[in-house]
Amino acid sequence: MRTNIFHIVFIFSCVLGTFTPALAQDGKAKNIQLNAEKQNNITQKPLPKVPQDSIPVTDTIPVKKNAPLDAIVKKSAKDYEKVNLKKSELTLYNEAHLIYKDIDLTAGIIVFNFDKDEVYAGRIKDSLGNYTQRPVFKQGQNIVEPDSIRFNTKTKKALVWNSRTTQQDFKIKAEVSKRVNDSVYYMQKARLTTSEDIDNPEYYFNIQKVKFVPGEKVVAGVTNMVIADVPTPLGLPFGYFPITSNAVSGFIIPSFGDTNNRGYFIQNGGYYFAINDHVDLTVLGDYYTNGSWATRFESSYGKRYRYNGRVNIRFENIILGERGFPDYSKTRNYNIQWSHAQDQKANPYSKFSASVNMGSSQYFRNSLNMANIGASLNNTLSSSINYNKRFTTVPEVNLSITATHSQNTNTKRIDMTLPTVQASVDRIYPFAKRDESKRGIIKNINLQYNFNAQNKYTTSDSLFFSPTMFKDQGKTGFSHNIPLSTNFKIFKHFSVSASANYNEVWQLNTIRKYYDSQSNKVVDENINGFEAYRTYNLNTSIGTTFYGTFNFGKEKRIQAIRHTVRPSISYMYTPSFEQYYDTYALDASGTNYGDYTKFQGGLYGVPSLNQASNVGINIGNSFEAKVRDDEKGESKKVMLLNSLNIQTTYNLAADSLKLAPLRIVGGTALFNNKLNVNFGTTLDPYAIDNAGRRIDKWNIDNGGSLFRMTSANLTLGYSLSSRDLKADGKENLENLNAANGGRPDDLFGRAIDMADQRKSLFNKQSEENTSELYNLDIPWDIQFAYSLTYANTNRESRIVTNSLMVNGNLDITPRWKVGASTGYDFANKGVTFTQLRFERDLLSWRMSFNWVPIGFNSSWGFFIGIKSGALSDIKWDKRSLPEQRLR
Template identity: 25%
Template sequence: MEYKTPFAEPLKEGEVRFWVDPEIGWIEYRVRDDEIYLKTRAELEYEDIYLSADEVNYQTEKKIIEAKVGAELSDAEGTVEGERMTYSFETKKGVLYEGKSEIEKGFYRGKRLKKTGDNEYFGKSGTFTTCEYSQPHYHFWSPKVKIYTRDKVIAKPVVMFIHKVPVLALPYYILSLRRERHSGFLQPYFRYNPGDYLVINTGYYWAINDFSDATFMLDYNSRRGWGQRVNIAYLYGSKSGVNSVHLAHYRDRETNIEWWKVHTSHRQDISDDTTLLTRLDLRNDTAFDRYFSEEFEIRTQQDLSSFATLTTHKGRFSFITEVSHTTSLLQEGAGAPDNELVKRSKPSTSDILPRISLSGPRIPLFGSSFYVNWGLSGINSYKERELTARFVETTGAVSLPFKIKYLRVEPSVRGEAQFHYIDKYGDYSRLFTTYSLSNSMSTKIYGIFHPLGRELRHIITPSLSYSYSPPYDSSWMLSGGTKKESPTSRFGFNLNNAFAVMGEDDSEGLRFMDINNSISYDTVERRFSNLTSSVELSPNFSSMFWLSSRLSMSHDVYDWVIENVSLNTEFEFRSRRRLA
């Protein structure tokens, strides 16, 4: 436990130090009684123990303190607070009255809290809650509570209260405080909407081994009824991530409708060059997530996708085979949220059986400075189990990058061709072709400065680009074509400022900030686009922590008003544990 102390010098062995604010407090030495009386926010320190209170009476021979009014005791086990406290520095035992403590995952309050030994407390008439409000929405009360810090809390019997109303009683309850991964019952989660409904989630976590675990959840909603969930995570099959299985089942007692959900994600490394990635996402009704999930992103997703993708790499070539099934969640009448009657309907579905693609690397043409990259794919798609499109697509690009002193120039030509065996009109053997031209120029300007004794590198990268593509008509494609009646002709400008901390053996340095601005001009419409700006901070100077924060803005350059602002922050803690 870390705390602030007014003492600058380290403690000597067996020494007790005390302090009061000299402007408002005082110290009274009672020599005959071997006591020291401290008044007005007194502070004492002994070994790893720190105590503060408004009034403290310290018995010097017995090393016993009596603290009153706002007593707070901190040591390696944590911090406890109370109105009155008696504590022995030598035995490290004591009694706290009207005490409270923030223990792992929640808050404990008790009329009497007794420290009976190292890492042990005994509470009388105490309450526990995870609610942070001074008047919690719910709490557990028990006449007897045993707390083993960093291990567990044992209470018996236990009564659960919603506000001041008792709703549930148990003969005993054990709450784990252990931080390491272990099997055990999970702490219940409660959510109460006044005048509406109560949600209770509880379950059991099973640490099967170092490579897998399972969580069994039981959900209760006072309006809808009971539900069950199972989450399984495992590291078998791949070294690249965690595979998972999620099952859920509910029965809505308002509508007497049964709901279920299956979601699996698995990556199988067949060999060093071949990987199979599968995902199964099934619901018995498309309104399942909208009706039951509490996460906004899941409630608002627009489709469900199940697929199997086999990827093979041979050298720099890639061969991909994929089959997929997609269910639209936008079907009107597929369900209703909250307490409205759910109306079921047949969802819209589409399938790809299969998609086969082959792509090659960017390679020099005949050993020259011309570079070529290409791709070839074949697609067989269905909608509502009827064949909708069958075509072969090929793409290719040729580029000629070169330098003029400090300026890098890269012109390129890209072509695309699709041969359709069937279109939405039932016609066969139809060919679609298009192309695009582009050119880009960029350079880099380097600068070095030394603020606060550190060497920082500033990299300025301005770039100018131009792109052109002709009009085309692909509206006849059943897979979703468009008709473009006018060409696209656009200039683009981008300016990037990057900042990096230089290391002794790192020529590029550690990049911690990027400032980017970009805008384009359409020569056909004769209009500038919005000016987009972004600032990204990634001060990742430790291998255990990863932080990235990005602020993006979009300005209308004609009215000079901000049309869009977004802030995205991501944080990751990396540990050496095998299974998170």
């Protein structure tokens, strides 16, 4: 009996060894598939025949038939994989990995019981006795990282100890979790936070009992907020936290505060509409106890690989003072912004884009909900809506339809085109074959056709889009232009170009001038009807390029300086088109008459009355140096002066003042393109009389110098940082300054959107050093802008502008940032707009303080709140708004 039992056990072990590598020590992960067929084969395979004992062998323990597995099992482990058929268990140890159905499980140890359909996973101890290899349980989109887990593969029920799971912005950790099914979890003593470190969060919500539905909601019992492991008195008897991968409509909690001249306010409250996957809508509103109110509509839309855009509509009704008192004022402001961009992959032959910024001229200066000094100091609002279509014909035709808007916020003048239509036909070479080289005077002759049509309105802020604007203030015109040109070389080094331009203009609005004896003034009468004029001009130019090099020797630091000169002489002839001119009486005497054309005030100018025969001279210069690099032992080129252009014209057909003022402009970039320098000046060779009028007499013959400087300008821009950031290298994905018509940089301070102060006041920069303190490398950046303008047109000799603006940011620590924007106006002797910015990154929280200490827009604001949009209503916002008066 003992011998038979020994042989039976030995043979059974051999059979088992053929089925699976028991106690494998090779350290390589193996994937073995277990299915129902193989499992049954193991239990039902007959044993080989062995010598029988005289005593029959009987087993008092009945053989238990193992339940078959209904899916493939993939497994691996570093130390060993063991199958116990008696217990129907599979054990994986050290870097264990098990895939069964939709379950993907990794852990230090995994035990899978086939009979009970249960999986256990836990940690293991390392050589120092510390627990490592925490289980990671994945099922579909749900991921749980507990200390240990017991899971039933059929009922889907589970017990989890110290589970960690992430649902969008939320991170949840619970001491004990019970999974009822695929969609419901019950948790005890749970923490809910948006912190990155769920084990040591800077804040969390301590919840005794939780019902968690993945992808839908978290329903909590008694909830208490804990900050830095210190319980706070902030708590709720219950809590509801929505979790969804799709946008969900809901209320937006407003902020509260008070002002000196508008009373208490409720601001930025409203409702978010999740319309569908392609478009949403946010409706926000403000109310002040003195009667002021505001409303805003914000919508984002988009379709992948097609287009995306954003629409903002803002309206404000602002009241200051008390009705019946002298300081009472009431105004209504609005602003409309629309941006639309088409994906390049959408259509290679047509494109639609929009950039709209229009509204009341004083909106950004009196806005209740936005502090944007850059936009308030900007004098122009502009908009453009474009549609472009390219027709792949021979020759190619391009069509463009544009609606534009330009608004001066000081004069309140608005110019709008509805629309502008442009069409052009590509170059045609009538004397050359299609694939032939275009060389020579004749073969290089080419012509084009350009068409332009405009419907333009000029109005004021108060009449914008009123019936009066469309009735009396519109102009319509059409322009046809055919340029004929050619170019060639002579004497190998001289480039010659010649062209003739034919232009025909159609107008539907003309004028008639006459003297009205009853009103005793000249009257301009508007006449509607079709009129046309035709003009032409001739142009030719010749130019070349030559170089001059000054060598100083290879042993010198500056080895050579190279001067590049590009001179050119041009000639333009425009005849007199006096046939389009009439005369009108200037007064009742009948002896004083003036010339006018009925096309005055048109969209495309007027035909020339006087013949022009202009000779133009232009000399372009650039300077670069060859400098020895001591570190590399090589020479490198350094640009000294990018451009220095000198230009003037001489009118051969003029009776006097034939020479135009000399214009000199130049620019360069120094110190590795950190310092941008641009300058210009105008030099007039003629003298002026006592009244300031130019006279036909050289200035040097009038007791002056050869040239009289009438104007000069100088601008400097300097950008420097610890990371060698360029001024245009900043992250500017959603710059409020530029989006609302201001400067893209911070020289006029940072724009502050009261509706969402979770956005940083600083540019995002990569932070490699995440320690609490910097060593020697403290990130910083600084920008300077200097502007100087000189005017001496009438011997006034005055400085028009002389200002310096500075903006700087400094990272004191990886979490502390400070910044300032200020400047000084030397002409008016005063400090320009000044803003101080402070920000503390509290990991999951953000704290900021901005202060405008002086000036008309003096104000301050403090904000602390959670960065996550899911808990954006948990904040404290306190500020004082600028106490400006309506202008």
